Amino acid sequence: MSGAAFQIRRSTEKDFERMLDIYASAREFMARQGNPHQWGDSSWPPPELIRQDIASGHSYVCEADGRVVGTFYFIAGPDVEPTYRVIEDGAWIDDGPYGVIHRLAGDGSVKGVARFCLDWAYGHCGHLRVDTTAENKLMIKILQEAGFVRCGVIRVARDGSARLAFERSGLG
Numbered sequence: 001m002s003g004a005a006f007q008i009r010r011s012t013e014k015d016f017e018r019m020l021d022i023y024a025s026a027r028e029f030m031a032r033q034g035n036p037h038q039w040g041d042s043s044w045p046p047p048e049l050i051r052q053d054i055a056s057g058h059s060y061v062c063e064a065d066g067r068v069v070g071t072f073y074f075i076a077g078p079d080v081e082p083t084y085r086v087i088e089d090g091a092w093i094d095d096g097p098y099g100v101i102h103r104l105a106g107d108g109s110v111k112g113v114a115r116f117c118l119d120w121a122y123g124h125c126g127h128l129r130v131d132t133t134a135e136n137k138l139m140i141k142i143l144q145e146a147g148f149v150r151c152g153v154i155r156v157a158r159d160g161s162a163r164l165a166f167e168r169s170g171l172g
Contacts, residue, residue: 071104
């Protein structure tokens with residue numbers, strides 16, 4: 001499917017099973033692409049976190065022609081991601097309020113889902129931060145093509161693993 005008309009909306013409990021399917025598909029894709037550990041080792045994200053995301057109102061789905069093809073978590077404001085307070089081997093570009101996307105995944109049926117979601121989130125806050133593993137070559141390429149700059153390395157709170165930190169800001 002190409003040339004799809006994308007739309008973003010808040011996730012609801014009715015989307016839960018579809019979101020689980022999308023995350024499973026994304027884990028399989030990442031493993032095939034040489035990135036088996038970012039989500040694969042722990043079947044990330046866990047169902048209870050997805051339910052929390054939905055309940056918080058910060059979970060979104062991306063639809064293509066009325067069909068859910070992607071999902072992500074988005075929140076914006078001052079200091080919304082405590083993990084980003086410490087950055088190694090670099091520095092953030094902009095210290096102002098920012099948005100964060102986490103758990104961005106598509107089902108692989110439509111090209112451009114990740115870029116559309118990133119652009120949508122940036123359009124809602126004008127300053128966005130994202131992190132990913134060094135092995136996630138596709139996401140790194142998408143981020144760079146979307147105008148993100150690599151700023152350094154952050155450590156994930158749950159296990160201390162390193163993630164490349166990217167930022168897109170009007171100041172950069």
